[in-house]
Amino acid sequence: xxxxxxxxxxxxxxxxxxxxxxxxxxxxxxxxxxxxxxxxxxxxxxxxxxxxxxxxxxxxxxxxxxxxxxxxxxxxxxxxxxxxxxxxxxxxxxxxxxxxxxxxxxxxxxxxxxxxxxxxxxxxxxxxxxxxxxxxxxxxxxxxxxxxxxxxxxxxxxxxxxxxxxxxxxxxxxxxxxxxxxxxxxxxxxxxxxxxxxxxxxxxxxxxxxxxxxxxxxxxxxxxxxxxxxxxxxxxxxxxxxxxxxxxxxxxxxxxxxx
Amino acid sequence: xxxxxxxxxxxxxxxxxxxxxxxxxxxxxxxxxxxxxxxxxxxxxxxxxxxxxxxxxxxxxxxxxxxxxxxxxxxxxxxxxxxxxxxxxxxxxxxxxxxxxxxxxxxxxxxxxxxxxxxxxxxxxxxxxxxxxxxxxxxxxxxxxxxxxxxxxxxxxxxxxxxxxxxxxxxxxxxxxxxxxxxxxxxxxxxxxxxxxxxxxxxxxxxxxxxxxxxxxxxxxxxxxxxxxxxxxxxxxxxxxxxxxxxx
Numbered sequence: 001x002x003x004x005x006x007x008x009x010x011x012x013x014x015x016x017x018x019x020x021x022x023x024x025x026x027x028x029x030x031x032x033x034x035x036x037x038x039x040x041x042x043x044x045x046x047x048x049x050x051x052x053x054x055x056x057x058x059x060x061x062x063x064x065x066x067x068x069x070x071x072x073x074x075x076x077x078x079x080x081x082x083x084x085x086x087x088x089x090x091x092x093x094x095x096x097x098x099x100x101x102x103x104x105x106x107x108x109x110x111x112x113x114x115x116x117x118x119x120x121x122x123x124x125x126x127x128x129x130x131x132x133x134x135x136x137x138x139x140x141x142x143x144x145x146x147x148x149x150x151x152x153x154x155x156x157x158x159x160x161x162x163x164x165x166x167x168x169x170x171x172x173x174x175x176x177x178x179x180x181x182x183x184x185x186x187x188x189x190x191x192x193x194x195x196x197x198x199x200x201x202x203x204x205x206x207x208x209x210x211x212x213x214x215x216x217x218x219x220x221x222x223x224x225x226x227x228x229x230x231x232x233x234x235x236x237x238x239x240x241x242x243x244x245x246x247x248x249x250x251x252x253x254x255x256x257x258x259x
Numbered sequence: 260x261x262x263x264x265x266x267x268x269x270x271x272x273x274x275x276x277x278x279x280x281x282x283x284x285x286x287x288x289x290x291x292x293x294x295x296x297x298x299x300x301x302x303x304x305x306x307x308x309x310x311x312x313x314x315x316x317x318x319x320x321x322x323x324x325x326x327x328x329x330x331x332x333x334x335x336x337x338x339x340x341x342x343x344x345x346x347x348x349x350x351x352x353x354x355x356x357x358x359x360x361x362x363x364x365x366x367x368x369x370x371x372x373x374x375x376x377x378x379x380x381x382x383x384x385x386x387x388x389x390x391x392x393x394x395x396x397x398x399x400x401x402x403x404x405x406x407x408x409x410x411x412x413x414x415x416x417x418x419x420x421x422x423x424x425x426x427x428x429x430x431x432x433x434x435x436x437x438x439x440x441x442x443x444x445x446x447x448x449x450x451x452x453x454x455x456x457x458x459x460x461x462x463x464x465x466x467x468x469x470x471x472x473x474x475x476x477x478x479x480x481x482x483x484x485x486x487x488x489x490x491x492x493x494x495x496x497x498x499x500x501x502x503x504x505x506x507x
Contacts, residue, residue: 066404086410095401099502100423109419110409141502159409 013042013195014063014163019072021058031220032058036072038214038223042162045189045196047206049253050216050224056199057167059221063197064090064165076163086110088163089156093171096152097140103127104136106151110159126154129188146177150184157188163195170205182208186233203253207246208235215252225252288471296475305459310483313444313455316372320379321440328384329429332391333421342392349388357382357443361450374451375444382443383436390432394425427495427503434491441484456480 021033032055040046048056061067063074065083074081076088084090089110097106107126111119127136130150140148149169156164166185170178182205189196200206206213210229217224227249231241272290279289288296300306335341360381364374398421406420448457456476463472495504 064408066407084404084408084410086408090404090408092401092404095399096405098402098405098420098423100426100499109405112415139498139502 011041012039013044013076014038014040014197015075015078016040016059016063017073017075019059019062019069019074021055021062021067022070033062033069034220034222036221036223038226040195040197043193043195045209045211046198047210047213048197048199048216049201049203049206049213049249050221051218051253052201054216054218055221056201056216059216060090060165060167060197060199064088066090086159087161088165089159089161090165090167091149091152091156091169093168097148097155099140102137102139103132103143103151106140106155107158109155122158126158129157129191130154130184144177145173146181149173149181153185153188157192157194161194163197166196166198168199168201171200171202178202178205185209190233203246203249204237207242207249208237213249215249227252285470288474292471293474293478296469296471297479300459300472300475306479309454309456309459310479312452313448313457314483316375316447316452316455317379317437317440317444320376320444321383321437323376324380324383324387324436324440325433328387329391332388333395333425335388336392336395337421346392349385349392353385353389357439358446361447364447365451370451370453372452375447375455378447378451379440379443382439386436386439387432390429390436391425394428394432395421397428398424423499427500430491430494430500430503434488434494437487437491438484441480441487445480456483 016036016038019033019036020031022029022031024030036059038046048059050056058067062069063081065074065081065085065088098109101109104123104127107123108119111122114122123136127133130153132147132150132154135143135147140151143151152169153164153166169185170181173181186209198206198209207229213227213229214223215225215227216222227245229245231239231245235242276289276291279287297306300309335345357378360378361374364377364381368374368377402420402424406416411419444455445457445460448455449461452458456479460473460476463469463476494500
């Protein structure tokens with residue numbers, strides 16, 4: 001792991017610096033991201049919210065190195081992101097697990113450089129962490145939607161990344177499962193302490209999970225506001241402060257729509 | 260459940276036999292005559308010899324096509340530009356019946372096994388090439404992105420993401436193509452060689468209007484075709500392929 005962090009960026013894990021992203025379509029340039037600047041601290045849980053089609057996923061893909069910015073840069077520990085890297089793993093909304101591998105095979109996917117014993121141990125640890133015991137030899141087709149997403153998170157964590165990018169990971173789940181999954185993700189985050197960037201369009205999800213919520217405006221996306229959620233975990237979802245922040249966020253997103 | 264198709268076939272055989280007995284013309288031999296024809300062929304050791312000859316040609320033509328067309332198709336499909344260049348060519352060659360190649364096959368390879376194998380190869384090649392090209396297209400981006408994210412080398416990516424992602428579609432393509440190969444071999448043997456089940460059918464007619472042997476040959480071709488298809492289908496049951504097929 002590189003630790004080239006310069007003094008001025010100490011404590012900053014990920015820095016998004018004047019990032020713009022435009023796509024070429026039929027000879028026209030369509031601007032999707034407009035001058036995005038963001039510092040994320042090590043171990044922080046950030047939620048990106050904004051109207052659909054705003055460019056949340058685009059921003060996540062730029063951070064993950066899957067797309068290169070048109071201008072500006074993304075740096076992790078002071079090192080500019082050049083492409084996808086196993087030190088930061090993206091978890092997809094759907095179809096992210098490999099259907100041809102078992103639960104064990106999926107979790108072990110990124111571990112082929114480990115010895116057999118180490119790999120087995122790592123797999124067992126993460127099977128336990130995401131509570132898939134008893135399903136080690138099952139194929140994804142035999143798992144529920146929530147289990148598949150837990151499996152995807154386990155596969156990501158197994159390679160020991162410093163950053164986890166989650167792109168609406170619970171968006172395709174029913175609301176009960178989604179609620180349970182939030183709890184699971186918080187529990188995992190509190191035990192493993194990774195930096196998490198989480199894209200969602202769900203206001204409750206953002207207020208329940210995030211340390212800070214980054215609100216993007218509609219396209220071309222700018223950072224419209226950053227809301228700090230100053231409530232300790234476990235959060236009481238009916239406390240006045242929670243409801244207040246939830247309303248504030250709803251209002252800001254409402255503003256985003258009219259902007 | 261397994262008995263139902265068998266029972267249905269028996270009913271059809273009975274209808275066939277009664278139809279033949281009530282109209283004893285020369286239109287078609289009955290099932291009983293056909294069975295005796297198969298017995299005749301077995302007795303003279305011809306059946307086994309011809310079946311082996313046909314299977315030999317199909318195996319070589321089919322395998323050669325698979326070994327060349329699949330890697331080529333996967334590569335072409337992966338590189339969009341290559342596909343733009345190759346696709347029109349493939350679309351021109353594909354609708355040409357393999358039988359149209361018979362004169363050229365004989366010109367190049369003479370009358371014999373090579374000609375027949377070449378014709379089967381031609382019949383399988385374009386079908387498999389297209390299967391492989393479209394299989395690559397149909398890989399969801401997610402799998403490719405996950406492969407990139409975990410930092411796989413190119414060979415590891417091909418072996419651990421590309422190949423398993425296309426395998427179910429390739430199996431479907433192979434299954435259809437093996438059916439084509441079996442169709443082509445019979446036609447090829449009618450013209451380009453002096454053995455095999457296709458030759459048997461033409462020979463039985465030419466050598467004395469033995470229509471019982473003609474139909475016997477057809478029945479054997481059908482049964483072997485069915486067995487080949489069953490063998491290919493059993494691949495769909497392999498655990499790591501099964502995700503690509505509907506539950507049954």
